[in-house]
Amino acid sequence: MRPGKWCGLAAVIALTATACGSGGGTRATGADGGPPGRDGFPVRVADCKGVETTFTAPPRKIVTSNAAALEMLLRLGAGDRVIGTGFPPGRGTLPGGLGARAAKVPVLGKAVIPKEKLLGSGADLYIDTFAAMGGMGGMGGAGDAPTDEEFKAAGIRHVYLASTACAPMAKGPQRDLSGVEGDLTRLGAVTGTAPRARELVAGMRAKVAAVHKAVADVPEAERPRYFFFDFDAGTKQPMAVCGKQVANAVITQAGARNVFGDCDGDFTPVSWEDVVAKNPDWIQLAVRDRGDAAANAKAFDQAAQFLTSFPATKGLAAVRNERFLRIGSEPTTIAGTRNADTVEEIAHTLYPARFKGGR
Template sequence: MRPWKICGVAVLVALAATACGNGGGGTGAEGDAPGQGGAGFPVKVADCRGAETTFSAPPRKIVTSNAAALEMLLRLGAGDRVIGTGFPPGKGTLPGALGARAQKVPVLGKMVIPKEKLLGSGADLYIDTFASMGNMGGAGDAPTEEEFTAAGIKHIYLASTACAPMAEEPQKDLSGVEGDITRLGAVTGTSKRARELVAGMRTKVAAVREVVGEVPREKRPGYFFFDFDAGTKQPIAVCRKQVANAVISQAGARNVFDGCDGDFKPVSWEDVVDKDPDWIQLGVRDRGDAAANTKAYDEAAAFLKNFAGTKGLKAVREGKFLRIGSERTTIAGVGNADAVEEIAHTLYPAEFKAAR
């Protein structure tokens, strides 16, 4: 078995004590003081190719490459150890106090963190979301592992995003995201909280599966994630190894581009027309303001209704649009389970009403 193929899904990091499928993985007790050993340590984490990093104690100063890892750490209760991030979450992306805490994290790069700034940050851990993701512009100038070591920075990945494109299997469920949360919980000594977060996600998805889980693939409605913010000249499809494919699948829909390999792929409007989806998600990133979000959704819908290539699509003619933020669909996190729930209830209202 290849080192990055675990439990049949794109979960690519091995722990000292991991158990796929039950939320286990790492036994670090929540409340272990940063910088001190404790229950569950040492923890070993392997990268996409199997190279291991060992933690004898929780890290003290963490830098995250983007909002996905930052949100996970905030939810785990380890946010006070984050000293910087790249690709920060937009204002309003995270709810309430969580969002307020995220806005206080220093931004080391509005996009990819410059190499010199990352190496000079004083971090002892860098959590990377972008390995093998060539579309993240600037990632090619990332530090080498030797440079990370020289700077005293341990380097680990979010497997569900960084490693998934090179995995053999598509992402069909949220086990990859659950694995990331579990592993970060083990590394930061917050495993108890990680188990709670994973259990909450599983409860929501299980409730959806009870209603729509038996719908065969050929009877599932075709679903297209329209990344409006990526531009309208050429659509970008979410492929079978992207987290969004798992979200769509678990919601009882059929990603019309689940045949393309990798995570994202530029396609043509002719390709979209050929798929003729039953439903279209208007993928809009949070603008930080309800009115601004509504305006962006309206603009996305107006484009599809007025563009000659899409106005004849079944979903467009019938107005079958979902207004669900891009972040909860394409970025790994607890919100993926909420997106599963919202999509399923939109697509199967009668079935959920009957199940009450």
């Protein structure tokens, strides 16, 4: 399940030259197509459609569209250059000092950043997490997304995260974390933090490789059926994670089968009848971080209570046997290094006997 699955897409959005196949990964090239200079610049980045942007030096003022790109920059050590974000991480979403640093970043929009505010931010780089086919419109801001010409006039370069914005354009589902790894690699090259990016990617790969080794002999057909229950999306109609959402890659890499992995796109509303028909073996109680351990525990309890009392689901074997995973929504659905941690957590829960000492 290593990097070939994303090779076709990575070749489109990579730093011009992408190494696909054995070894995987991406590398930067100079503006003339040769190797970058000794300081790593210039580098070229192509978007989901192949349009290239050249960086002759690291950006100094960055705006991120949401918490995914913000967290990546914080982990890369480039957080001091972020001058604003949309969709900020909730209180407690990011651990320790990371959360404290994120809290200092000005919020330009609690949801999609208004176009005028983004264009007037003074940024020299905007990192877009939303579907490239519709720009910010992918998150409900259709008609209010800056055009390429407006970005250029404002002096703002515009790049996308492959694992989120470009995923809808991919031919197939996300089944591994190479899209996330590529994003970290590209952002590391662009911001001049490539060594740190390599460390983060290596750490992710080591965790996932250990899981692969432990579950490698489990046939695909015998891997547990897994339902991601997005409790905070509402209980009247469940919201399923589909194949092109990064959560599908997390679930797959953990040795499970996303019961809605065959639906196209990232998220889609389904019915409780659909969930019952899928008959999952395990259910993730995916609640969003409340910023407090007690509040989180209460939310997990409420999600479990709903499933055990709701007529449509209380008869499911997974519910009767309380095969629940209390894992937050953010580290599963938001692209970043914590995806690998979630792979570990899911695998250790589903296959405890295969890991020495458990988690």
